[in-house]
Amino acid sequence: xxxxxxxxxxxxxxxxxxIIGFDDITGGGLPRGRTTLxxxxxxxxxxxxxxxxxxxxxxxxxxPGIFVAFEESSQRILANAHSFDxxxxxxxxxxxxxxxxxxxxxxxxxxxxxxxxxxxALQAMVTETGAQRIVFDALDVMLALLSxxxxxxxxxxxxxxxxxxHELTAVITAKAGADERTFMQFMVDCAVILGHEVVKGVxxxxxxxxxxxxxxxxxxxxxxxxxxxxLEVEVAVARPLERGSLKASSERVSSGVERLxxxxxxGGYYRGASVLITGFxxxxxxxxxxxxxxxxxxRSERTLFVSFDSDANEVIRDLASVGIRLARHEKSGxxxxxxxxxxxxxxxxxxxxxxxxxxxxxxxxxxxxxxSTWSKSGSDLSAYSIAERLINWSKAEGITLLCSSLLDEMAxxxxxxxxxxxxxxxxxxxxxxxxxxxxxxxxxxSIIKSRGTAHSNQVRELILSDEGVTLADTYAAGxxxxxxTLRWQKERAEHAAAEVxxxxxxxxxxxxxxxxxxxxxQLKSLGxxxxxxxxxxxxxxxxxxxxxxxLARGRTRIGELRGADVDGYKDKESPT
Amino acid sequence: MKTREIFxxxxxxxxxxxxxxxxISNLGALCREHLAECHEIEVVDVFHEPKRALAEGxxxxxxxVKLAPSPAPLRIVGxxxxxxxxxxxLGIDSVQT
Numbered sequence: 147x148x149x150x151x152x153x154x155x156x157x158x159x160x161x162x163x164x165i166i167g168f169d170d171i172t173g174g175g176l177p178r179g180r181t182t183l184x185x186x187x188x189x190x191x192x193x194x195x196x197x198x199x200x201x202x203x204x205x206x207x208x209x210p211g212i213f214v215a216f217e218e219s220s221q222r223i224l225a226n227a228h229s230f231d232x233x234x235x236x237x238x239x240x241x242x243x244x245x246x247x248x249x250x251x252x253x254x255x256x257x258x259x260x261x262x263x264x265x266x267a268l269q270a271m272v273t274e275t276g277a278q279r280i281v282f283d284a285l286d287v288m289l290a291l292l293s294x295x296x297x298x299x300x301x302x303x304x305x306x307x308x309x310x311x312h313e314l315t316a317v318i319t320a321k322a323g324a325d326e327r328t329f330m331q332f333m334v335d336c337a338v339i340l341g342h343e344v345v346k347g348v349x350x351x352x353x354x355x356x357x358x359x360x361x362x363x364x365x366x367x368x369x370x371x372x373x374x375x376x377l378e379v380e381v382a383v384a385r386p387l388e389r390g391s392l393k394a395s396s397e398r399v400s401s402g403v404e405r406l407x408x409x410x411x412x413g414g415y416y417r418g419a420s421v422l423i424t425g426f427x428x429x430x431x432x433x434x435x436x437x438x439x440x441x442x443x444x445r446s447e448r449t450l451f452v453s454f455d456s457d458a459n460e461v462i463r464d465l466a467s468v469g470i471r472l473a474r475h476e477k478s479g480x481x482x483x484x485x486x487x488x489x490x491x492x493x494x495x496x497x498x499x500x501x502x503x504x505x506x507x508x509x510x511x512x513x514x515x516x517x518s519t520w521s522k523s524g525s526d527l528s529a530y531s532i533a534e535r536l537i538n539w540s541k542a543e544g545i546t547l548l549c550s551s552l553l554d555e556m557a558x559x560x561x562x563x564x565x566x567x568x569x570x571x572x573x574x575x576x577x578x579x580x581x582x583x584x585x586x587x588x589x590x591x592s593i594i595k596s597r598g599t600a601h602s603n604q605v606r607e608l609i610l611s612d613e614g615v616t617l618a619d620t621y622a623a624g625x626x627x628x629x630x631t632l633r634w635q636k637e638r639a640e641h642a643a644a645e646v647x648x649x650x651x652x653x654x655x656x657x658x659x660x661x662x663x664x665x666x667x668q669l670k671s672l673g674x675x676x677x678x679x680x681x682x683x684x685x686x687x688x689x690x691x692x693x694x695x696x697l698a699r700g701r702t703r704i705g706e707l708r709g710a711d712v713d714g715y716k717d718k719e720s721p722t
Numbered sequence: 723m724k725t726r727e728i729f730x731x732x733x734x735x736x737x738x739x740x741x742x743x744x745x746i747s748n749l750g751a752l753c754r755e756h757l758a759e760c761h762e763i764e765v766v767d768v769f770h771e772p773k774r775a776l777a778e779g780x781x782x783x784x785x786x787v788k789l790a791p792s793p794a795p796l797r798i799v800g801x802x803x804x805x806x807x808x809x810x811x812l813g814i815d816s817v818q819t
Contacts, residue, residue: 258801261782262742263775266736
């Protein structure tokens with residue numbers, strides 16, 4: 147055996163089955179070189195499981211396989227497997243061989259027999275083809291021919307020994323309830339139980355690993371469905387996300403509505419985040435889903451849009467009426483529209499299907515509209531884990547997930563809690579509502595939470611037009627938020643009031659200017675008056691002085707004339 | 723009825739396994755008793771000729787294949803230990819010698 151493991155003795159080497167989900171549950175596949183028992187009722191998918199295990203080995207791993215058919219003829223098996231994309235006829239030959247070991251219907255039996263012939267024949271085939279994988283389909287059919295349980299056990303041992311000796315990775319399928327099942331379950335290294343039941347009228351397939359020697363495995367029941375590629379197992383317990391494996395991205399992806407991006411603290415949602423949009427019917431949940439999908443496609447990101455309500459074409463048509471054009475993106479291949487009405491089954495099946503579709507499409511953004519439909523198809527208990535799984539899955543894959551959820555009457559009482567409880571798990575929760583005022587309904591949008599972003603606490607009005615989606619500020623008046631016509635009226639009123647105030651201001655300014663001018667005029671005339679007074683005053687002073695001089699001169703003159711000899715006469719002479 | 727046809731048998735055995743050994747001896751005894759001088763037996767060991775077993779689709783050992791006379795071919799699986807039903811199945815008149 148070739149093994150690339152350095153620690154060979156520790157964990158058992160695994161042979162991948164290629165079955166979506168199963169290799170996760172078992173940590174890599176079936177025990178290599180050992181035997182696995184696959185138990186299930188009629189139509190539980192045993193043959194498909196076993197065949198897929200061989201196909202994967204033959205097609206992808208260069209491990210040829212042998213299919214030993216005890217119940218159905220290989221021809222019928224090939225015909226039945228035609229619907230899977232396995233290309234069985236192409237693999238047939240050296241890579242995948244079929245052995246028809248059905249006991250003839252009219253088989254005559256006389257006494258004991260054993261499987262020596264079968265093992266001899268198989269040995270020759272193993273030598274020739276180098277087979278490493280082998281399937282015994284419906285071994286119970288062969289065992290039933292043996293007369294007693296002792297003989298059956300002997301043959302089981304013989305087979306088991308032979309398988310171990312040749313280090314073949316084997317799958318033995320047997321019907322549930324077959325006698326020797328329990329015995330085989332003890333003997334084999336791994337036992338897987340397939341179930342098929344109907345819960346509330348919904349078909350549910352599930353798978354459980356009952357035992358797996360030497361390895362840790364998921365012990366819970368995991369739902370699965372049979373799709374184009376074969377089995378798709380939905381890992382039941384959300385895998386504990388390994389720390390560090392999850393890249394918390396700080397990259398933002400646009401919501402497709404510019405103002406909403408702003409409200410979310412710039413740029414939109416975080417990449418890889420789970421976004422929930424809740425709201426009553428007709429609150430434009432699908433529209434917001436559409437804007438997000440369109441924005442993603444415009445960034446050339448592959449996007450999956452799953453609609454539970456309407457047909458894909460209806461969604462495209464309806465969204466086109468508000469300026470969201472998805473048709474061209476679908477044509478270019480970026481967008482994959484899926485109507486989930488074509489998927490029937492339980493919530494687990496929906497999830498498995500969506501995961502498979504997303505993987506197939508290599509989607510980076512996934513839109514589910516609405517996610518609440520799921521709760522109808524299963525118990526609420528399981529619906530919770532569905533939501534958890536959905537979010538864990540999208541995070542692990544780095545997929546930005548946008549879900550819308552309808553709030554029904556029940557949830558009304560619990561303050562908008564959506565029935566799937568996604569609201570607790572989602573990173574961003576946007577709530578849409580109707581406001582009925584003044585005879586009209588208007589849509590409002592608010593961000594209830596948005597982890598890690600400084601988001602707006604404002605309620606905005608969501609306006610849809612044929613040009614697209616916009617948000618408008620609402621008016622809070624008297625504790626009431628105004629929208630629509632009322633908002634418009636309020637806007638008009640405020641506008642008018644502002645105009646009045648402005649005019650009044652202007653008027654006052656003009657009046658003040660006039661007053662100012664008046665005062666200035668007054669000031670000027672007073673200045674002139676002042677000047678006049680000053681001139682008058684100086685004139686007065688001069689005349690007074692002149693007169694006094696005259697008087698003094700006059701006295702001197704008189705004195706002279708009178709012949710006076712007073713000294714004071716000389717001092718008073720100079721001013722002229 | 724008296725003109726005995728030749729009974730031609732192939733007996734596929736798995737080496738010396740117990741069931742196979744029993745079948746060989748049971749078939750031998752039966753032929754000696756009821757088909758003296760008018761039988762042919764070919765014993766095929768699947769370990770030596772696995773491809774022949776595979777081609778014939780013989781997976782349970784021992785398997786007796788009656789090739790002639792008709793109705794043939796006829797397969798009987800097991801140690802051939804239940805004599806009366808076996809004779810009936812093979813179309814051998816057990817009362818006559």
